[in-house]
Amino acid sequence: MFKNYLVLAFRNLFKRKLYSFINIFGLATGVAVCLVILKYVDFQLSYDNFHENGDRIYRTISDGYRNGEFTGTGVLSGYAQGPAMQADIPEVKTYIRTHPMYGGAVISNSDVQGEPLRFREERITFVDSTFLDVFTFKGVEGDIATALDKPDAIVITRSMAKKYFGKDGDPLGKTLQISGGWVSGDFQVTAVLEDVPGNSHLTFDFLVPIHKLLEGQQYKQDDGWGWQNFVTYVELYPNTSVKTVEDKAVAFIKKHRGEAHARAGVKVVQKFQPIKDIHLSPGLELESSETMSVNTIYFFIVISVFILAIAWVNYINLSTARAMERAREVGIKKAVGAFRSQLITQFIFESVVVNFIAVVLALVIAVVLLPVLGGIVEKNFVFDFTDPRLWMVLFGLFLFGSVVSGAYPAFVLSSFRTSVVLKGSVEKGGERFSLRKALVVFQFVSSLVLIAGTFAIYRQILFMRSQDKGFTMEQMLVVNGPTVFEREGLTERLISFKNELKKIPAVENVASSATIPGGGFNWGTTMRKEGDPVETEKSGNVTWVDTDFLDTYGMELVAGKKWNPDVASDMKSMIVNEAALTTFGLGTPEEALEKRMLLGNDTVAILGVLKNYNWNSLKVAHSPILLAASTASRRHFSIHLSGTSSSLQESVKKVEALFKETFPNNPFDYFFLDDFFDRQYKDDQQFARIFGMFAVLAIIIACLGLWGLASFTTTQKLKEISIRKVLGASTTSIMSLLSAQFLKLVLIASIISIPLIWFGIDSWLDSFAFRIGVGWDLFVVPALALALIALCTVSLQILKGANSNPAKVLRSE
Structure with a gap:
């Protein structure tokens, strides 16, 4: 019996090759997309799972309150x-x-x-000597248990070992020199680690003992609680309840910080965050690693379910649409004694064969798609074929798909009455036809939601990138200042470099600053208006810039004046933005010029008020910003260039030559501000590309089914088409008549999808301070696009039927 079912299954597959291809390829693509999404989800959920004692490692975080009002959750602490x-x-x-x-x-x-190698490195981390004892990072060379014991030790990754010592070099015991950072000097390589896994929230290329850092003047003068620049982790003893630790932390905070908090009207609740939860906890203040919302994970899972459902719907629709063709087969088998249960088994077995072939093909497609997804998110994704979970998922999709996609067609086809089908007709039964249309509408609704979502995401990203930020960004070359230098005479060299830059013809203006737009701030602190009680303190940010900064960036003053060009570093008078006026109750811009601000123990006058500008991403609202004057900063030089894009590189070469002449032994490191600023939207752009990729695949699957359904529908209506042509109907009128039934389904789907699209897009946009509106175009454009796609999909099949020869068709009747 099994052999007969197998022979019948393959015979039917080869008899209708087009429908078999649509079913198999559609199911395979759906399963492949599901596998790729599940791999991506599994990767996101696997962050920091590789640490052997990960269930006992926690990061200390703190909830802050001021006057009973929650001010945020921070990750930084004192040493x-x-x-x-x-x-x-x-x-x-x-x-x-x-x-x-x-x-x-x-x-x-x-x-x-013997040639010098010099590189500017950003991924250098100071750590305690216990770092490699607690966190599980795989060693390649050296003893990682003692690698961080000496103050002048340095641990590097395999990639850095190749970079500085060659592919076959032996880095152990060799010396690397660090210059221009928080510490400087010679450090001996004591161990080499494998590159940090992509699913680690801790990212580094170099590990340096924290000992030398704490010997610096900044921290030697601190009691260990003032400068909140450290991320602290703790490992708890086995079988310890974190709730017990958090309860004891209440007395701990009161003992060490109670007096200081009482003076400032602050309350801090110490918490302990499992390291496995860090990646999926976005929104924490001063988080240094990339994070992802759990809602995004759920969202991708829902997409995979929808795409699978679209593929299964294709199979159901095409199988039931072929009911007329297979009716005689069912009737004859019933006439010769076949039971309904045997027919159901046969049709489900056909579904099993189709789904089995589809799952095998899906694995091939998924292997091809996975690197595409990895390229989008900049991760190295590969399937682990030794992982039993992969095979369990494949088997589950195969089994569930076989039942879901095969059960309904099997019961429908086996229900035909022998007396009816042997007469050459089948009950039309509006119910089956209605269900088929309902399933097509479901496909259209799913496709519309995905198209509208992709459209909205790209619209929002384009909106944020094209909005006026409140300062000049185009052709703004940013050069990182020197990190290797002699302190004596440094200020004079910085000023000289800036003045020489102005002599380059393409340079319109130059400014130095401690940071740049999109690069954060120098100092985040609490502040208040002079005369207000300490309880009214709120958070604000301070950035040091030179006196040419406002002109270079074209920032607009709404009141007051700029600094005197000859001013030295000035902490007594600052320029604030409009957001600070509202936050601190400074009144109108003109009124604010008569008031002063308290920043800790410092009192500063308000020299001017700037029009609000987006220093950071447009995802966040305007926040209070204060600009303080500095004679010259070595951190960044912002150079506004003129000229065409072809001449920019020539200007960059001139700047490079001048930089190397002025600051020898320093690598020339530069970028353009618009590219740098847009990196803040990297996660959104990745999300858009992933969403768009899956939307396209879903539409392709839906179109395959629509194509097959249109082909079969046209075949079934060939006699009607021929009669209409004999009576004088034109090809255009016939095509319009047959296409209308599909376009009606698009219209119904468009109406059903409106609340889904509105709710989904509006909920997603709520996370943006500056956002597009949910306008009519987000509903109409996707509907028109889907209608056009559907029309193009069915038109070829309908045109083929409309051009058929009526004589041949009617002769066969």
């Missing part, structure tokens, strides 16, 4: 917090502090020919 927790809370086994090399540094050595 004294870790040691104090180990001493005061018995459940804490050990602590680990990490501190990035803010601003980067130059790392240098000599290659095998």
Whole structure:
């Protein structure tokens, strides 16, 4: 019996090759998309799962309150917090502090020919000696247990070992020189690690013991609680309840910070965040690693389900649409004694064969699609064929798909009455036809939601990128300042470099600053208007810029004046933005000029008020910003260039030559501000590309089914078409008549999808401070696009039927 079912299944597959291809390829694509999405979801959920003691490692975070109002959750702490927790809370086994090399540094050595190698590196992290004891990073060379014990040790990754010592070089015991960062000096390579896994929230290329950092003047003068620049982790003893630790942290905070918090009207609730939750906890203040919302994960899972459903709907529709063709087969088998259960088994077995072939093909398609997805998110994705979960998912999709897509057609086809089908007719039964239309509408609704979502995402990204930021961004060349230098005479060299830059013909203006738009701020602190009680303090940001900064960036003053061009560093008078007026109750721009601000123990006058500008991404609202004057900053030089795009590179070469002449032994590192600023939208752009890719695949699957359905429908109506042509109907009128039934389904789907599209897009846009509106175009454009796609899909099949020879068709009747 099994052999007979198998023979019948393949015979039917080869008899209708077009429909077999549509079913198999559609199902395969749906399963492949599901596999790719599940791999992506699994990767996102696997962050930091590779640490052996990961279930006992926590990051300390703190909820802040001021006057009972929640002010946010921060991840940074002082360097004294870790040691104090180990001493005061018995459940804490050990602590680990990490501190990035803010601003980067130059790392240098000599290659095998003795030529100097110098690179500016950003991924340098200061860590405690216990770092590699607690976190599981695989060692390649050296003893990782003792690698960070010496103050002048440095641990590097395999990629950095190749970069600085060659593919076959032996880095152990060799020296790397760090210049211009938070610490400088010679460091000996004590170990080499495998490159940090892509699913780690901790990212680094170099690990340096924290010992030398804490010897710096900034931290030696601090009690360990003032400068909040560290991320602290703790490892708890086995079988420890984190709730117990958090309860004890209440007394811990009161002991060490209670007096300071009481003076400032602040309350801090210390929490302990499992490291496995870090990646899926967006929105924390000063988070340094990339994060993702759990809602996004759920969203992609829903997309995979919809795409699978579209593929299964294709199979159901085409199988039931062929009911007329297979009716005689069913009637004859019933006439010779076949039971309905046997017919159901046969048709389900056909579904099993189709789904089995589709699953095998899906694995091939998924292997091809996975690198495409990896390229979008800049991760190296590969299927692990030794992972039993992969085969369980494949088997589950195969089994569930066989039942879901095969059960209904099997029961429908096996239900035909022998007496009716042997007369050459089948009950038309409006129910089956209505269900088929309902399934097509479901496909159209799913496609419309995906098209509208893709359209909205790209519209929002384009909106944010094209909005006026409030300052000049075009052709703004940013050169990172020197990190290797002699302190004596540095200010004079910086000023000289800036003045020489102005002599280059293409340079319109130059400014130096401690940071740039899109690059954060120098100092985040609490501040208030002079005369207001301390309880009214709110957060604000300060950035140091030189006196040419406003002119170079074309920032507009709405009141007050700029700094005197001859001013030196000035902390006594600052320029604020309009958002600061509202936040601190400074009144109108003119009124604000008569008031002063308190920043900690410093009192500053308001010299001018700037029109609001988007220093950061348009995803966040305007926040209070204060600009302080600095004679010259070595961090960044912003150079506004003129000329065409073809002449820009020539200007860059002139700037490079001048930089190397003025600051020898420093790598020339530059970028254009518009590219740098747009990196803030990297996650949104990746999301758009992923969403768009899956939307296209879903539409392709839906169109395959529509194409097959149109072909079969046209074949079934050949006699009607022929009679109409004999009576004088034109090809155009016939095509219009047959196409209308599909366009009606598009119209119905468009109406049904309106609330879904509105709710989904509006909910997604809620996370943006500056956003597009949910306008009519987000509904009409996708509907027109789908109608055009559907029309193009069915037109070829309908045209083929409309051009058929009536004589041949009617002769066969």
